[in-house]
Amino acid sequence: MKPRTKFQHKVVEASKSLPELSPAQIRWACTHVIERIGRRTSKGEITCLDCGEVFHNTTSRKRCTCPHCGAKLRIEQTRKLRFEQHDYAAFITACDGLQVIRIFMVDYYAKIGSSPRYYMTEVMQRWIAPDGRFCTLARLRVWGTMYYDSWIYSSDLELRNEAWAYGQIYTDDIYPHIRLIPELKQHGCRKVLRGVNTTDYFIALLVDNRAETLAKIGQEELLRLYLQRDGRNFERYWPSIRIAARNAYTVKDASLWCDYLDMLRELGKDLHSPKYVCPDNLREEHDRYMVKRNRLRAERRKAEQEAFILKCEEAYQQAKARFFGLAFHDGKIRIHVLESVREFFAEGEAMHHCVYWNGYYRKDDSLILSATIDGKRIETVEVSLSQLAVVQSRGVCNKNTSYHARIIDLVNRNMSLIQQRIAA
Structure with missing residues (x-):
């Protein structure tokens, strides 16, 4: 060219x-x-x-x-x-x-x-x-x-x-004796930054004020992460970076520090406080707040799940209330109808299958029953109300138990009780 x-x-x-x-x-x-x-x-x-x-x-x-x-x-x-x-x-x-x-x-x-x-x-x-x-x-x-x-x-x-x-062609094998133009020295360049494209590094120092600032305050790891971007928006970290600079705090693990700040933000901590921004033991504080963040997320999920269950409960009650109280047994196995969406959730969690997450409580043609022995769940049974037949019966992780045939037979022998509730 x-x-x-x-x-x-x-x-x-x-x-x-x-x-x-x-x-x-x-x-x-x-x-x-x-x-x-x-x-x-x-x-x-x-x-x-x-x-x-x-x-x-x-x-x-x-x-x-x-x-x-x-x-x-x-x-x-x-x-x-x-x-x-x-x-x-x-x-x-x-x-x-x-x-x-x-x-x-x-x-x-x-x-x-x-x-x-x-x-x-x-x-x-x-x-x-x-x-x-x-x-x-x-x-x-x-x-x-x-x-x-x-x-x-x-x-x-x-x-x-x-x-x-x-x-994209570059190498970290760089001859140790380098010559820099005065402008690069003025913008904070003293040495080559390993692990990043040297061309991108030099250009960033010349045209990007934040890259220049990170170089001048000695935050080498943050500068490396900033140049790599890693999908992060550094705008949200910048106030905390300024706090770290004023307190002469050097970030030695940039990714971990940014993750730590994200957790503090989610927990509502003051990211303008050196107490949080400049921890003596970053990894220890990171792990401690990760436990708190995970606990908070679990509580939020539980609250959201509870609200969702309450929202679905009324529709399920109206659709299947006539079957509530229906139960039968053969002396060892007891089978009863699940009477609330909350019971679907508990059944799915205990049995590790999708009876709750796939919304079986919303299916008009399905009646879900739980088979137990001495109060312990054995299998979950789905009955088709239109065909009056067992569609499936699943144990833990959707595997059949040794009682599988006996459970299906017990349901079939008592299918008339379900038919009576439909006709009522």
């Missing part, structure tokens, strides 16, 4: 003046970005692919140190002879008043008996202006691939559209 704006023209020209990586930078990328490998055979012999030496090690650990070159190795027990790795390395610098994030692909190839080979190719540059404008220079990528590192190395670094393929 050809440059069209003054900013893009400036970026293209400034890119030509970027220096080659120094030997120290290349050495850092090869030793910190790429994991060095030790191949272990079934006999416990480990070959260091860094220096080629062989040593004996039977430990079950996945990592060890080569006694010959001191390299920290990731052990792979395998018979293969060739190994390769591909990963990103980032270098942050400033050029012509612009912030630059340079992304290199580090390719590593190793073979038993040969020295490892490293190749570094610059695949992308992110240029950020002090006012938050940005653009991307990158090589072409293979479209339609699932691999984010499928670059066409023979292509040129050119202006590319801000598509997902380029905008």
